[in-house]
Amino acid sequence: MTLQAKRRVAAVLMMAVAAVTAGITAAGTPALAADKKAAAPATPAPGTAAAVQANIPKATLGWDKLADVKEVHSMDNGLLRVRAAFGPEVQALEGKPLTIAGFIIPLEQKEKSGHFLLSAMAPSCPFCPPPGPADLMEVRTSAPIAMTSEPITLTGTLHMVGDDDNGLYYRLADATLQPGS
Structure with missing residues (x-):
């Protein structure tokens, strides 16, 4: 699929x-x-x-723009390495503003945070497949936001990371929470 x-x-x-x-x-x-x-x-x-x-x-807003990415597998010192190969439309988004909606996956146990993962799919949905690298994004916000299980909408600067040690392909920098989220 x-x-x-x-x-x-x-x-x-x-x-x-x-x-x-x-x-x-x-x-x-x-x-x-x-x-x-x-x-x-x-x-x-x-x-x-x-x-x-x-x-x-609401939670699929923006993720369709990032769908043109392929995984490239290679061996590195006997270990399988997965890298991202971005299509031309995705590459054109590098360093540009992006508005995207998704679900917070906290990286810290705090009421508010400025660093977390954003998922295209609800992490608590028992019917949803687990997100893959193209369905996750590391987010750094300009001001901490309250953790919630509801979908949120953020606007920030998109950066592509095709060879991240954590297996993530995207980062959203200086993100701000959009009204109504």
């Missing part, structure tokens, strides 16, 4: 779980905790960019 297919399956499963546990909004998308507190937004006109955006699960 391709990486994009895995992401689609994970997104559909997240939507199904959210639909069962939280209900469905008028737009047909899963209701998030924040949606329950706010009034239901107006339904965008069919066929518009807003309608397409409304039907994308």
Whole structure:
């Protein structure tokens, strides 16, 4: 199964779980905790960019831009080494601002943190496959943010790391939490 297919399956499963546990909004998308507190937004006109955006699960925002990456396997002193080979569209994002949504995987046991991993998939979802290197991102924020199990949206500067010792392919620097997250 391709990486994009895995992401689609994970997104559909997240939507199904959210639909069962939280209900469905008028737009047909899963209701998030924040949606329950706010009034239901107006339904965008069919066929518009807003309608397409409304039907994308919040936690998949931005990850589609990073999907063009291949794993290159080699032996290094008798050890298997995995490196990333980024496609041209992904390489063009190096050093540019990126807005991305996902789930926090804490690296420290603190209420607020400025250093954590962001996952395309919910770490607590029993139906989702575990994230791979292309589904994780190391994040350093400009100010510590509160840890949460809800999806968040960040904007920061994207950097590609094709040969990281920890097996990560992406870093988001100087990230800020977007309103509504």
